[in-house]
Each structure stands twice: as structure tokens, then as C-alpha cells.
Amino acid sequence: MQRAEVVVVGAGAAGLALACLLGERGDVEVVLIDAPPGASRSPERTWCSWQRGPTEWEQAVSARWHRASVHAADGRGRTYDLAPLDYTMVRSRDYERVAAERLSRTGVRRVEAQVTGISPDGVVEGAQVTGRWVFDTRPTPPARPGRVSLLQHFRGWFVRTAEDRFDPAVATLMDFRPPQPAGGVAFGYVLPTSRREALVEYTEFSRAVLHDEAYESALNDWTSQHLQLGAFEVLGVEQGAIPMTDAPFPRRVSDHVFRLGAAGGATRPSTGYTFSAAQRQAQAVASALLAGHDPEPPAAYSRRHLAMDALLLRALDDRLINGADFFAGLFASQPTDRVLRFLDGSTSLREDLAVMAAAPKAPMIRAALLR
Numbered sequence: 001m002q003r004a005e006v007v008v009v010g011a012g013a014a015g016l017a018l019a020c021l022l023g024e025r026g027d028v029e030v031v032l033i034d035a036p037p038g039a040s041r042s043p044e045r046t047w048c049s050w051q052r053g054p055t056e057w058e059q060a061v062s063a064r065w066h067r068a069s070v071h072a073a074d075g076r077g078r079t080y081d082l083a084p085l086d087y088t089m090v091r092s093r094d095y096e097r098v099a100a101e102r103l104s105r106t107g108v109r110r111v112e113a114q115v116t117g118i119s120p121d122g123v124v125e126g127a128q129v130t131g132r133w134v135f136d137t138r139p140t141p142p143a144r145p146g147r148v149s150l151l152q153h154f155r156g157w158f159v160r161t162a163e164d165r166f167d168p169a170v171a172t173l174m175d176f177r178p179p180q181p182a183g184g185v186a187f188g189y190v191l192p193t194s195r196r197e198a199l200v201e202y203t204e205f206s207r208a209v210l211h212d213e214a215y216e217s218a219l220n221d222w223t224s225q226h227l228q229l230g231a232f233e234v235l236g237v238e239q240g241a242i243p244m245t246d247a248p249f250p251r252r253v254s255d256h257v258f259r260l261g262a263a264g265g266a267t268r269p270s271t272g273y274t275f276s277a278a279q280r281q282a283q284a285v286a287s288a289l290l291a292g293h294d295p296e297p298p299a300a301y302s303r304r305h306l307a308m309d310a311l312l313l314r315a316l317d318d319r320l321i322n323g324a325d326f327f328a329g330l331f332a333s334q335p336t337d338r339v340l341r342f343l344d345g346s347t348s349l350r351e352d353l354a355v356m357a358a359a360p361k362a363p364m365i366r367a368a369l370l371r
Contacts, residue, residue, distance in 0.1 A: 002109075004031040006289065007124055007131030009115055011035075012042060012092075014261025014278040015137040016099040021286035023106025028289060030108045033115060033127050040114060045092045045238055046156075046199065047275040048191070050085045050344050055279075060094040063193045065171040071226075072328040073176040080336045087171050089191055089199075090275070120254035133295055135285065136253070137261045146247030148313040150184065151208065152272040153241040155215035156201030159223075162231040166192035176324035177226050178218060181206050184316060185323030188222045197235075200227065205316065205323065209241050242272040246310035251297045258297055260285065266300040270309035271343050277301070301345040304352060311367050320363035333358045 006022060008015045011034035019032040035041045055061075065087045071077040103110065113127035115138070123130045172190035180186050184206030192198040202218045204210070210218075223229050242262075249265035252258055260266075266277040277300035288295040301309075315321045331339055334355060341347045342355055356364075 001123075002031065002111075002129045004109070004129065004131045005029040005133065006031070007122070007129055007134045008032045008137065009118065009124060009127075009134065010137035010261075011096070011099075011110075012137055012261065013047060013095065013275055014264075014266065014282055015135070016095065016103075017279055017282035018135060018137075018260065018285055019108050020099055020102045020106070021282060022289065023103055023108040025286060026290045030106075031111055031129050031131065032103070032108055033111045033113055033124065033129065036112045036114060042092070043238070043240075045240060046191075047090045047092070047095070049088055049090075049273065049275040050082075050340050051088050051276075052085055055088075057090060057095065057098060057279075060090045060098040061088050062091050062094055063089045063168075063191060065169065065191075067169060068171045068173045069175075070173055070328055070331045071175040071177055072332075073180065073322075073324040075177060077175075078332065079170060080331060082336060082340065085337065085340050087173070118253075118257055120257060122256040132256060133289070134257045135260045135295075135297075136257065137259070137263055140249075140259065140263045142243075142245060142247030143250050144247060146245040147310065148244075148246055148317045149207070150205055150244040150313060150317060151241045152203060152205050152244050153209040154189075154201050154203040155212075155219065155239045156189070156199050156237065157219060157223075157234045158199050158236040158238075159197065159229065159232045160235055161196045161229050164195040165227070165229050165232075166190070166195055166198045168192045168194050174327055175222070175226065176328055178202065178222050180322070180324055183207070183319045185327070186218070187324070187327075188226070190227070199238075200229075201238075205244060207317070215239070242267060242274070244269050244272060244313060246306070246313060251299070258285075258295070260297050264297050264300070268301060268309065268343070268345055269306065270312050273344060276344055304349065305345045305347075308352065308356070311364060315363050315367040318367060320367050321360055326359065330355070330358065 022028045069079045116126035122134045175188035178186045186204045189201040251264040261278040267274045281297045284298045285295045
């Protein structure tokens with residue numbers, strides 16, 4: 001049985017971030033456990049986030065946009081300047097490559113094992129490892145069901161067109177022209193990396209995922225009717241589902257075991273953004289460990305933001321508001337910088353009150369009373 005000061009279970013965004021920080025900053029003995037190749041490993045995926053200038057993962061950034069467009073359901077489009085923030089895209093394969101390079105210069109031990117359980121005292125079953133502190137980053141259900149449990153589910157194509165069809169300087173954050181599902185939201189998403197290559201993605205916020213044929217049909221309709229891509233080839237596909245729920249995700253399991261990243265509540269319930277919050281949690285944990293403090297991960301979002309998210313999810317699920325109109329109106333009515341920080345969960349109380357004042361009041365009051 002190996003022993004270590006810190007054991008990190010899972011080599012995704014949060015796990016790799018924490019392992020790199022600890023390996024590079026101090027003499028903490030770290031074991032990083034990744035699932036063996038196969039079904040237990042997460043498929044390749046894309047993470048997007050709002051950033052202010054270069055980050056420590058800059059070598060993994062595959063694209064960066066300073067402007068972004070939003071199309072309302074009626075077809076009206078508007079392009080927004082994102083300064084002082086940028087919208088960045090990181091593909092998991094690039095993130096893992098950069099992390100491997102960083103870890104190769106540290107003393108972090110990497111282990112491939114199928115973890116079958118973690119005891120309260122830090123024994124990682126299936127890996128023959130025990131740690132004083134164990135951080136579990138594997139996907140996990142919430143501690144109990146929430147009032148609302150929606151999914152942000154999506155399917156995207158990495159495409160190459162026969163002719164120039166994209167503006168690589170402008171990302172399309174939300175295009176609400178696809179048909180809208182009852183009790184949810186549907187939109188398209190375009191992340192261009194050149195004039196002929198982009199990730200085009202169909203996304204829904206709703207209670208259940210679709211069949212593959214439905215995603216393909218939605219993508220075909222949207223790209224042909226609204227993007228008018230002409231002839232193109234699909235270079236790759238990504239698909240996934242992210243929980244959007246007001247259910248709790250406890251960060252502390254026992255005195256020695258914690259959950260980190262999406263497992264520890266890093267996913268913003270109303271938007272699905274996870275990457276930045278997972279990085280913030282990893283940085284806080286590394287600082288606490290190196291200072292000799294209790295390393296419980298901090299809450300990724302304030303209680304105020306979580307309460308606002310819960311209210312919005314209930315209003316969507318109970319069909320009290322039109323989600324497409326709400327999100328498009330948010331960009332149209334508020335300063336862009338405020339909207340971006342609101343989506344990332346970093347706005348002040350005063351700014352949140354301004355956002356709430358722009359929301360449809362009667363439906364939100366009804367959603368609050370339905371609690």
C-alpha cells in the first residue's frame with residue numbers, strides 16, 4: 001500500500017490543475033490516479049471560459065476571441081466587444097499534453113487504476129494508495145435531488161467548409177434561431193478557428209437528452225438554414241451532458257476526503273460553465289495545503305448566485321419565462337462586461353440587483369413563490 005500526503009483521483013481539468021500546482025510549488029508528496037484507457041475515461045471535450053489576459057494554461061488555448069455575437073429568436077443579431085475579457089477555448093487533448101509536460105518536471109507520481117471506492121480515512125480502493133488528503137474529481141451525483149434537475153446537453157461538429165464562411169475574430173455565443181423546446185432553451189454555438197474551420201454546436205437546456213438522430217437533424221437544419229455553410233466536411237464530433245440543478249454538491253466527504261471540480265460544485269447551475277471555477281478551487285486548495293491549513297475546497301459560487309440560478313432554473317422548468325428571450329435580453333440590456341462576469345459568477349451584489357431588475361419580474365416572483 002503506497003502512502004502519500006495528497007492523492008488526486010481523476011485526471012480531468014480540476015485533477016490535473018491541482019497536481020500541477022502542488023508539484024510545482026512545493027515538496028508535497030502527490031499521487032495522481034487516472035482511469036485506465038477505455039470506457040472509464042472521459043471522452044475528448046472542449047472547455048470554454050472567460051479570461052483576462054494570458055493564463056498558466058496559455059499553451060493549451062487553441063483559440064481566443066475578443067468579440068462575440070448573440071442572435072435573438074427573431075433573427076436579430078448583435079456583436080459585442082468582450083474587453084477587458086476574452087473568450088477562450090481549450091481542448092482536453094491540448095490541456096492533457098501541457099499538463100503532462102508540466103508534471104514531467106515535478107515529483108508527482110502518476111498511477112493508472114480503476115478506483116472502486118474511497119474510505120473516510122483516505123484509502124483509495126482499487127489503486128492500493130492511501131493519502132492524508134484525498135481529492136476526488138470524478139463525476140458524481142448530488143447529495144440529494146434538487147427542486148430542479150435540467151441538463152445542458154449538446155452535440156457539436158468540428159467542420160471544414162469548402163469556401164470561407166467564418167469570421168475567426170468573432171465567436172457566436174448563442175444563436176436562438178433553432179426551434180425552442182417547451183420548458184427549456186435551444187441555441188447554436190459557433191467557435192471559428194479559421195475562415196473555413198469551426199466548432200458548430202447545438203445545445204439544449206431541458207430535462208432529458210435527445211437521440212443521436214435528433215441532434216444530427218437539429219445541426220443539419222440550423223447550419224443549412226441559418227449559417228449557410230455550403231459544402232463542408234465533419235472532422236470530428238463532441239457530445240455531452242452537464243447537470244443544471246439546484247441540488248447540493250458537498251465538497252467535504254470526511255475529515256480526509258474532498259470533492260473537487262464539477263464533483264465539488266464547480267459547474268455553474270444556470271450556464272454550465274465549469275473550467276474557471278475548477279481552476280480557482282484548485283488554486284485555493286494548493287495554497288491551503290502549502291500553508292499547512294485545512295484544504296477543504298472553497299464554494300465555487302456565492303450563496304447569492306446559487307439562489308439566483310435556482311430561481312432561473314425553476315422559471316425555465318415551470319415555463320414561466322421564455323429562455324431565449326431572457327438570455328438574449330440580458331446581453332441587450334446590460335453592459336457586456338457585467339453580463340460576462342455574471343455568467344462566470346463574479347459580479348457584485350449591486351450588479352446582480354441590476355441584472356435582476358432587467359429580468360421579467362412577475363414570472364420570477366411566481367418562481368420564487370413556488371419554492
